[in-house]
Amino acid sequence: MTGETGNGETSSPAKGDANEAVGAELEFEHPTTVSVDEPVALTIDGVPSETVDVRVSLTDGSDRGWESTATYDTADETLDLGSTTSTDGDVTGGVTELVQRATPVEGSGPYETGRDACDELTVRVEHDGETLGSTTIERTFGDRDVTSEAVDGESFVGRLYEPPGSEPAPAVVVLHGSSGEPVDGTAQLLASRGFVALALQYFDWQGRRDNLPAELVAVPLESVENAIESLRERNGVRGPDVGLFGTSKGGELALLAGSRLESVGSVVSVNGSGVVWAGISRREFPPGPSWTSDGEPISHVPYTDDHSVWDVEPPMEMEPGYSQSLEDADDETVAEATIAVESIAGPVLLVSGGADRMWDSVRLHDLAAERLDRHGCDYEHLTYPDAGHAITTPYLPTADRERTAQFVMGGSADGYAEADSDHWPHVLKTFETLRT
Numbered sequence: 001m002t003g004e005t006g007n008g009e010t011s012s013p014a015k016g017d018a019n020e021a022v023g024a025e026l027e028f029e030h031p032t033t034v035s036v037d038e039p040v041a042l043t044i045d046g047v048p049s050e051t052v053d054v055r056v057s058l059t060d061g062s063d064r065g066w067e068s069t070a071t072y073d074t075a076d077e078t079l080d081l082g083s084t085t086s087t088d089g090d091v092t093g094g095v096t097e098l099v100q101r102a103t104p105v106e107g108s109g110p111y112e113t114g115r116d117a118c119d120e121l122t123v124r125v126e127h128d129g130e131t132l133g134s135t136t137i138e139r140t141f142g143d144r145d146v147t148s149e150a151v152d153g154e155s156f157v158g159r160l161y162e163p164p165g166s167e168p169a170p171a172v173v174v175l176h177g178s179s180g181e182p183v184d185g186t187a188q189l190l191a192s193r194g195f196v197a198l199a200l201q202y203f204d205w206q207g208r209r210d211n212l213p214a215e216l217v218a219v220p221l222e223s224v225e226n227a228i229e230s231l232r233e234r235n236g237v238r239g240p241d242v243g244l245f246g247t248s249k250g251g252e253l254a255l256l257a258g259s260r261l262e263s264v265g266s267v268v269s270v271n272g273s274g275v276v277w278a279g280i281s282r283r284e285f286p287p288g289p290s291w292t293s294d295g296e297p298i299s300h301v302p303y304t305d306d307h308s309v310w311d312v313e314p315p316m317e318m319e320p321g322y323s324q325s326l327e328d329a330d331d332e333t334v335a336e337a338t339i340a341v342e343s344i345a346g347p348v349l350l351v352s353g354g355a356d357r358m359w360d361s362v363r364l365h366d367l368a369a370e371r372l373d374r375h376g377c378d379y380e381h382l383t384y385p386d387a388g389h390a391i392t393t394p395y396l397p398t399a400d401r402e403r404t405a406q407f408v409m410g411g412s413a414d415g416y417a418e419a420d421s422d423h424w425p426h427v428l429k430t431f432e433t434l435r436t
Contacts, residue, residue: 352381
């Protein structure tokens, strides 16, 4: 990872009571429950003074099993799986890294989470094919005392997550990308960290909502504005400013809304864009604008009419089309489509995957970073060379993320593991400024 300021710090969970092993004279010490965005601390006593295998298994939101294994030397009969390196040197982070390295037991495809997702993490110690002992750790998407409710506004829908306690908390609107699916997991984790978080849906490919566009075309900026105002009116929200978090097209929207709405403070864009692009339609090409304001199209970079650079068969690699579109656009068009990010009232965090194959997020975020730097604004631009377009919350399995059934996302499993875990403390630090 390269960044323009220093790294943040990741907190560790508290130690739990000892858990007796199943079927062996081993003693496992670890927390009973751990949030998925926290590393897992696990110590095993009574391990034979020789080499053992540690196998980690878990199940994702679609009931697929995931596993990984590493071998460790245990000369002193104690194995600290928070600091011990495997014998081949590949695993240095113990259980947490084993989770990130897990692969599907059957089939392929990325790890799937759900709104109420939690997983039981089973850790087995094996020697010569025999299980010496095992233990289970429950991992949750944040604090179990977080409450949630569906919200339905005039031009938006979503789910609101509120942190435990009665004290007013700063609010963050979480914006999805072109999938059209709300980012509930991120909102849950933010609520666990003391923020009121709204996982907003601003369009719906299925056309199930009369108050939402059925595609990412001509989405009114007022949908974000109305969501922000609804949050500011709640008794449990501490104002005056609201943060915005967005991924991909949601990152573009977060930067755009932050530059135009006075009620926005901190903004985080993960693999977003510092220029506004044309919309995304399944019915026509080229489509209309992505966004409107007061019913008028917002200036954007149109897609190139060179059809040779656009993939038409899945999995589609979209980056060549976006990059060629930027090259084909004249200077005036690009200037009008470039977001005035210097108008954002609070700090800005830009997170980019250097191997992004949906679009060149490093280049597109650099356009924003250059403006922020030129105007002396408070910002960070974190770049992860081996991560692609699918950077997400930390400590989840990263295998098979480089492509989906529809799109080539780019990146490697190791690249995503680094990006996921490193960028998240920066996200929390950025939104902490909403408390001041």
